[in-house]
Amino acid sequence: MPNGFNIAVVGASGMVGGELLRLLENRRFPVREFYPFNSGKRPANVIFRGKKYPCVKPSLSALGRADIAFFVSTDEVAGKFAPRLAASGTWCIDDSSRFRLSAGVPLVIPEVNGAELESSGKLIAGPNCTLTGAAVALAGIHRRFGVTELRLATYQAVSGAGKAAMCQLESELKSYFKKGSVPELKGRVFPRPIAFNLFPQVGGFDAAGNSVEENKVEAELKKIWNDKRIKISSTAVRVPILRGHSLAVWFKTGKPCSLAALRSALLRTPGLKFSRKPENYPTPLEHGLRTEIVYAGRLRKARTGANEFQLWIVSDNLYKGAALNSVQIAERIARL
Ligand SMILES: NC(=O)c1ccc[n+]([C@@H]2O[C@H](COP(=O)([O-])OP(=O)(O)OC[C@H]3O[C@@H](n4cnc5c(N)ncnc54)[C@H](OP(=O)(O)O)[C@@H]3O)[C@@H](O)[C@H]2O)c1
Structure with a gap:
C-alpha cells in the first residue's frame, strides 16, 4: 500500500488497545486512516499521533473501511465481526481466544511461525500472553x-x-x-x-x-x-x-x-x-x-x-x- 493502511482498533480504550496505539505510532507503522472502537457504553477518546479520536461502537460497515483490523476486545466481538470482515478482504488480527484453536486460522508469533502468514486466510489469531x-x-x-x-x-x-x-x-x-x-x-x-x-x-x-x-x-x-x-x-x-x-x-x-x-x-x-x-x-x-x-x-x-x-x-x-x-x-x- 503506497500511502499506508486504513487501520481499525476494536478495543482501543482498553489495556492492550492503549499499548497497540503506542506501538503503531512508535514503530511508524504506515497508517493512513485510523478508526478506534470501544463498547460504546461510555464515551472514550484516544490520542493517536497527537490527534484526539472518539471511540465508537463497531459495526460491519464501519470496520469494512479498514485494510487491517486489530481485535483487542472480547471473544464475542471477535466472533461477531472478524470472520465476515476477513471474508470481505480486511486482514483481521485477533488477540482474543475466540479463534486461536480454529482449524484454518493460524496462531502466530512472527519469530516462531510467521511463515504461516504467507499461505493463510485473512483472519489471524495471536496467542495467550502466558505461553x-x-x-x-x-x-x-x-x-x-x-x-x-x-x-x-x-x-x-x-x-x-x-x-x-x-x-x-x-x-x-x-x-x-x-x-x-x-x-x-x-x-x-x-x-x-x-x-x-x-x-x-x-x-x-x-x-x-x-x-x-x-x-x-x-x-x-x-x-x-x-x-x-x-x-x-x-x-x-x-x-x-x-x-x-x-x-x-x-x-x-x-x-x-x-x-x-x-x-x-x-x-x-x-x-x-x-x-x-x-x-x-x-x-x-x-x-x-x-x-x-x-x-x-x-x-x-x-x-x-x-x-x-x-x-x-x-x-x-x-x-x-x-x-x-x-x-x-x-x-x-x-x-x-
Ligand atoms: N491483557 C493482556 O495481557 C492480554 C494478553 C493477550 C490477549 N489479551 C486479549 O486482548 C483482549 C483485550 O484485553 P484487555 O486486557 O485490553 O481488556 P480491557 O482492558 O478490559 O479492554 C477491553 C476493550 O474492549 C472493549 N470492548 C468491550 N466490549 C466491547 C464491545 N461489545 N464492542 C467493542 N469494544 C468492546 C472495551 O471498551 P470499553 O472501554 O468501552 O469497555 C475496551 O476497549 C482480550 O480479548 C484479551 O483476552 C489480553
Whole structure:
C-alpha cells in the first residue's frame, strides 16, 4: 500500500488497545486512516499521533473501511465481526481466544511461525500472553533437540486480566494503606483478594480441575510449535504485580544435549535475550514493562533425570504477549 493502511482498533480504550496505539505510532507503522472502537457504553477518546479520536461502537460497515483490523476486545466481538470482515478482504488480527484453536486460522508469533502468514486466510489469531514467553524462548531448543515434556508454573500479572483487574489491585492496596485491611470488593474481577496475595486460579476450572489458562497454555503451544506429541502440564498463578508474566519452566529434550549446546541455542533464538550468569535473571519489574523481547536466565540441569533442564522466563504480557505481537503480525502482512 503506497500511502499506508486504513487501520481499525476494536478495543482501543482498553489495556492492550492503549499499548497497540503506542506501538503503531512508535514503530511508524504506515497508517493512513485510523478508526478506534470501544463498547460504546461510555464515551472514550484516544490520542493517536497527537490527534484526539472518539471511540465508537463497531459495526460491519464501519470496520469494512479498514485494510487491517486489530481485535483487542472480547471473544464475542471477535466472533461477531472478524470472520465476515476477513471474508470481505480486511486482514483481521485477533488477540482474543475466540479463534486461536480454529482449524484454518493460524496462531502466530512472527519469530516462531510467521511463515504461516504467507499461505493463510485473512483472519489471524495471536496467542495467550502466558505461553508466549515459553513459545519464543524454547523455540530454538525445540527445533534442534525436540522438547518432549514441558512443565510450567506461571506467575501472572494482574494486567493480564484487563483494566478492571488493575483497578481491583489498586483499590485493594489503597484500602489496605488507609484502613489496614483488604476489603471484600463488590463486583471484583478476581475470585480472591489480590493485594498481598496470590492464587492458583486463572479462569474457571474444568471437570479435571485444570484452569482455563492451563488448558490454553497446553493447546496453544502445541498449535504454535505444530507438535501434538509434547506432554505439557502447568499451574497458572495470579500474583499481585501490575505487569510482566514470569514462568518457571522444566523441560525434557528427546535428543541428548549438553548445557553448552542449550546455551548456544538460546543465545541464537530470535526475540530472546538469554543471560548466562545465574544472578542476571530477569524480573517483571525490570524486564516486563514495555519490553519488546522475551528474557530468560537461570538455565540449569534438573536433578530429576537425564536431558531435563530448568529455565526462568519473563516477558511483557501487554507487549509481546498481546499488542506488540499483533503489530509484528501487521508488519509481516504489510511486507507480503
Ligand atoms: N491483557 C493482556 O495481557 C492480554 C494478553 C493477550 C490477549 N489479551 C486479549 O486482548 C483482549 C483485550 O484485553 P484487555 O486486557 O485490553 O481488556 P480491557 O482492558 O478490559 O479492554 C477491553 C476493550 O474492549 C472493549 N470492548 C468491550 N466490549 C466491547 C464491545 N461489545 N464492542 C467493542 N469494544 C468492546 C472495551 O471498551 P470499553 O472501554 O468501552 O469497555 C475496551 O476497549 C482480550 O480479548 C484479551 O483476552 C489480553
